[in-house]
Each structure stands twice: as structure tokens, then as C-alpha cells.
Amino acid sequence: MTMTKQVICINWGTKYGPAYINRLYGMVARNITPPFSFTCFTDNPAGIREEVLCEELPPIAVEMPTGTLGIWPKSRLWGPKLGSLTGPVLFMDLDLVVTGSLDPFFEFGAPEDVILSRNPSNPLEKLGQTSVFRFSVGSLLPLQQRFEADPQGVADEYRFEQRFVTRNAPGGVSLFPAPWVRHFRRHCRRPFPLNYLLPPKLPADARIVIFPGSLEPYHAIEGRYDEASPVETPLGHLARTFGKGRTEGVWAHLRHYILPTKWVEEHWRE
Numbered sequence: 001m002t003m004t005k006q007v008i009c010i011n012w013g014t015k016y017g018p019a020y021i022n023r024l025y026g027m028v029a030r031n032i033t034p035p036f037s038f039t040c041f042t043d044n045p046a047g048i049r050e051e052v053l054c055e056e057l058p059p060i061a062v063e064m065p066t067g068t069l070g071i072w073p074k075s076r077l078w079g080p081k082l083g084s085l086t087g088p089v090l091f092m093d094l095d096l097v098v099t100g101s102l103d104p105f106f107e108f109g110a111p112e113d114v115i116l117s118r119n120p121s122n123p124l125e126k127l128g129q130t131s132v133f134r135f136s137v138g139s140l141l142p143l144q145q146r147f148e149a150d151p152q153g154v155a156d157e158y159r160f161e162q163r164f165v166t167r168n169a170p171g172g173v174s175l176f177p178a179p180w181v182r183h184f185r186r187h188c189r190r191p192f193p194l195n196y197l198l199p200p201k202l203p204a205d206a207r208i209v210i211f212p213g214s215l216e217p218y219h220a221i222e223g224r225y226d227e228a229s230p231v232e233t234p235l236g237h238l239a240r241t242f243g244k245g246r247t248e249g250v251w252a253h254l255r256h257y258i259l260p261t262k263w264v265e266e267h268w269r270e
Contacts, residue, residue, distance in 0.1 A: 005036040005106045006089045008082070011043070012057060012073055018047030020094040025052050026270035027098035031207075039083060041076070049270075055083035062148050065155030072151065072161050074130060078144035082137040087111065093131040093210065097217055097268045100180075100207035105134060108176060112136050114169045117181035117210070119162060128166040128173055131210040132181050135169075142170050179205035185215060188261075192254045196234040199259040209264075217268045223260035234259070 007028050011021060025038050029051070038052050045054035058076040065072050077091065088111045090102070109115050114135045116128025143165065147154050158164040166173055182188060188200040188209060200220065202209070211217055214226040222231050228247070232240075237257045240246050246253050 005032060006085055008039045008089045008091050009094055010041045016094045022049045022270050023268055024094055025049060031098050032102045058082060062151045065152045068155040068159060070155060070160040072155055074161055075144055075147050078140035080138045080141050086137050088134055088136050090134045095211050095216055096131055097209045097264055099202060099209055099267050109174050113174050115174045115176055118175045118178050120183050120186045128162050128175055130162040130165060132208055143168055180207045182206040182209050184209050184211050189258055195257050200261045202263045217264050220261040220264045223258055225256040225258060
């Protein structure tokens with residue numbers, strides 16, 4: 001593709017905010033060859049840096065499902081229009097870390113293809129991951145129409161929106177090469193007992209590292225497995241294995257320790 005590379009993200013509510021959006025823009029700008037655009041679909045543009053094009057959340061005529069693990073408000077992106085954009089767009093979650101060139105994400109496959117990153121949690125299912133995926137504006141309209149007809153039923157059947165997209169995208173989906181998008185917990189954390197001696201690694205070919213679940217980039221920077229985990233030394237964490245303060249099984253406790261991760265701090269910035 002020789003056209004402008006179009007990167008998009010979406011933000012609603014208060015879980016994330018301008019700091020995440022501004023960091024993501026900074027990471028994209030440092031790792032992409034111009035020309036490019038960066039659009040955030042949001043219900044609150046306050047505090048977002050001026051280089052970001054802020055557009056209103058795309059409309060969708062549904063009440064979002066409840067009691068499901070999937071992030072179904074992303075279905076707003078599947079409509080016939082997407083603000084002022086046309087053609088291929090690359091969607092990126094707000095809580096990922098860009099560690100390498102994004103140019104290949106716009107060169108892989110045909111412009112009209114729907115291309116997802118790979119979900120490492122379900123390798124036998126060949127499930128895509130919508131933390132990073134590319135599609136053409138309007139191409140997923142049949143998905144939105146089916147979702148609008150029965151949002152709770154679709155969510156109950158598929159659980160995750162990426163499974164719904166993987167199974168039902170018109171013309172099928174392709175997957176980006178596995179090394180390009182890595183899962184922090186599955187591909188970067190060290191196994192026990194190395195996790196007490198070495199910080200999480202950055203895989204050599206990774207261009208993006210995603211953080212599904214409850215482990216955010218700032219947790220990795222601080223050396224915490226999740227929000228509930230304290231910042232502590234290796235010896236301090238080991239001491240809690242058979243003492244007070246352990247909140248999970250022994251094996252999980254031993255595996256769920258990470259040292260502060262400097263490379264996340266170096267990349268996750270404006």
C-alpha cells in the first residue's frame with residue numbers, strides 16, 4: 001500500500017484516558033514511516049495531544065452485553081462508516097507496547113483483507129486476536145448487523161468478540177506472522193525459577209507486545225504481576241510462599257513473580 005497508513009484506537013469510559021492515547025500515538029509515530037494518520041474514537045477528547053484526530057464514537061443501536069469476557073464495544077468499529085476515514089485501517093488496543101516497525105502491518109496481504117494478530121491462548125483453534133487487527137472501513141458491516149440483531153445471544157455464543165470476528169468476517173480472516181505480535185505473559189515472562197533472576201525478555205522479532213488480562217504495562221515496569229501484587233524483592237516474594245500473605249496456590253505464586261521490566265518503560269512513553 002502506498003496510501004496514508006491509518007492507525008485507529010477507541011476509548012470510552014474512565015478505565016483508560018488521554019495518557020494511554022498519547023503514549024500510543026508517541027509509540028506509533030516513532031515506529032512508522034510517514035505519511036500516516038492516527039485517529040481516536042472517543043467520548044472525551046480532553047487532554048489528548050493535538051496530533052491525534054479525535055472523532056466521536058461511531059453509533060451502534062444496541063445495549064452492550066453483560067456478563068461476558070469480550071470487549072464488545074469494539075463492535076462500533078464494524079459499521080458502514082468510520083468517521084472521516086475510508087479504506088484500510090489498523091486498529092490497536094490502548095494498553096499495548098510498540099517495540100518495532102509497524103510498516104509491515106500495512107504491507108501484509110491485500111488492502112481489502114481482514115487480518116488479525118494471533119491468539120496464543122487457543123493455538124489449536126487458530127483464533128485471531130483483536131488487540132491488533134486490520135480491516136477496510138465498512139467491510140465488517142455484516143458482523144455489526146448480526147450483532148445488532150441479538151447482541152446478548154452473540155456474546156453468549158462466542159464469549160469473545162475476536163472469536164466472533166475470526167469465525168464470521170466476510171471472506172474469512174488472515175493472521176499476521178506470529179513473531180510480530182507477542183503476548184507479555186506467554187512470550188516475555190521467564191519461567192520459574194528464572195523469573196527470580198532475570199527480567200522478562202523482549203522477543204527479537206516482536207513489533208508489538210500485548211497485555212491481555214489484568215497485567216498492564218505499568219505493572220511490568222514496576223515488577224508486579226497485576227494490580228493486587230505488591231512491589232517486592234525476589235527474597236521477599238519467596239518468603240511469602242509458605243508464610244502469610246499468599247493469595248494463590250504455591251505453584252501459581254512462584255510463577256507469578258516478575259522483576260521490573262526496563263524495556264517496557266523505554267518503549268511505553270509519549
